[in-house]
Amino acid sequence: MSVVLGDIRNGVGWITLNRPKKLNALAMEVVEAAHALVKQYEANDEVSVIVITGAGENFSVGYDIAQEVEAGIARPEDWHSALSRNVGLSMAVWSSLKPTIAAVDGWCLAGACELAMACDLIVATERAKFGEPEIRFGSGPVTLLMPFILGQKKTMELLLTGDTVNANEAERIGLINRVVAVDGLEAAVQKLGEKIALTPLVTLRFTKIALTRAYEAMGLRNAVNMNLDIAATLNAAYSPEKTQFGELVATRGLREALNWRDSRYGALESND
Numbered sequence: 001m002s003v004v005l006g007d008i009r010n011g012v013g014w015i016t017l018n019r020p021k022k023l024n025a026l027a028m029e030v031v032e033a034a035h036a037l038v039k040q041y042e043a044n045d046e047v048s049v050i051v052i053t054g055a056g057e058n059f060s061v062g063y064d065i066a067q068e069v070e071a072g073i074a075r076p077e078d079w080h081s082a083l084s085r086n087v088g089l090s091m092a093v094w095s096s097l098k099p100t101i102a103a104v105d106g107w108c109l110a111g112a113c114e115l116a117m118a119c120d121l122i123v124a125t126e127r128a129k130f131g132e133p134e135i136r137f138g139s140g141p142v143t144l145l146m147p148f149i150l151g152q153k154k155t156m157e158l159l160l161t162g163d164t165v166n167a168n169e170a171e172r173i174g175l176i177n178r179v180v181a182v183d184g185l186e187a188a189v190q191k192l193g194e195k196i197a198l199t200p201l202v203t204l205r206f207t208k209i210a211l212t213r214a215y216e217a218m219g220l221r222n223a224v225n226m227n228l229d230i231a232a233t234l235n236a237a238y239s240p241e242k243t244q245f246g247e248l249v250a251t252r253g254l255r256e257a258l259n260w261r262d263s264r265y266g267a268l269e270s271n272d
Contacts, residue, residue: 004033005055006040012193013037013047020056026111027064028085035089042096048197048204050096051189052119053103054112062110062134063142065257069249073235080232083142086111087228090143091221093118095212097205099196103189104128105182109164114143120208122176123189124167130175131164136261138242140234144227148220150175 005016015037017024024030034052041047054060063086073079093100093115102108102116104124113130116122124130132141146155154173157163170176180188196204241264248257 002033003027003030004037006037008041008044008047009190010194011046011048011197012190013041013044013050015041015050015052017052017054017060020054020058022064023058023107024054024056024060024112025064025066026060026062026086026115027067028082030064031085031089035092038089038092038096042098045201048098048199048201049193050093050098050100051103051193052093052100052115053186053189054105056106058106059102059104059108059116059128060112061107062112066249066254069246076232076236079235080228083228083231083235087143087224090114090118090145091224094145097208098201099204099208101189101193103185104130104176105185110134111142114141114145117145117149117175118143120211121192122170123178123180123185123192124170124176125182125185126167126179127182128167128170128176128179129164130167130170131162132159133162133164133261135159136162136265137245137257138234138237138239140231141227142231144223145220147223148215148218 001018003018005018007014007016015034017026017030017034019025019027019030038050041050068082073082099121100119102119102122104116104122105128108116108124108128108130110132113132132146134140141159146159150173158165165173165175167176167179171179245257245261248260
């Protein structure tokens with residue numbers, strides 16, 4: 001079974017993360033396959049708009065932590081290489097000359113939240129939840145896009161607490177564009193994609209170039225590159241909490257490790 005599926009519908013190229021039993025966790029092979037499909041659609045003039053979504057009831061819970069623990073990555077230089085692959089996917093989506101849409105249902109966390117933010121538009125179901133909880137086990141954002149989308153205060157709150165926000169709150173703070181019913185997500189995104197695709201492709205390309213350059217003139221790409229260096233150091237840094245989390249993943253499985261991580265916050269947990 002392919003871990004990433006591709007489908008072109010009336011000018012809209014769909015990319016589906018296809019590991020529903022693993023909540024579409026972004027394993028190395030998923031990242032590489034999705035990146036390749038983005039590039040394939042980028043070169044295909046039959047595709048005017050690119051959509052990224054997840055199979056089943058979730059977009060994705062982010063990078064595959066269990067795979068990272070099993071790989072035993074420890075040195076900063078090794079982390080830098082691994083994280084560069086992850087950043088490469090998000091930035092390929094960000095810099096695509098074709099409009100991109102994230103169609104989000106269920107969980108959209110950590111690296112998957114960054115992947116969604118790299119898209120030009122986000123449409124989410126009413127049960128979608130967004131956040132970057134990786135700070136809670138000793139990691140941090142890999143592709144630092146949130147400051148450019150939400151601004152300083154809300155970014156600080158979300159990235160220092162690891163809290164998640166529901167779809168309505170995500171729309172209120174400007175993280176996503178709109179909220180739709182669960183059973184209407186695919187149709188709403190396809191309709192939006194087809195509407196955008198009516199614009200001449202050359203117009204879409206140059207408009208994307210202008211908009212991308214505007215944000216990069218504000219320092220977005222420099223911030224992403226500098227954060228990559230810091231993230232590699234952070235992921236290699238020692239903390240007792242991170243060590244215990246890794247041991248739990250290795251001995252009891254990822255679910256037990258995540259339960260332990262979140263139990264530490266107890267009554268302080270956000271109600272969103």
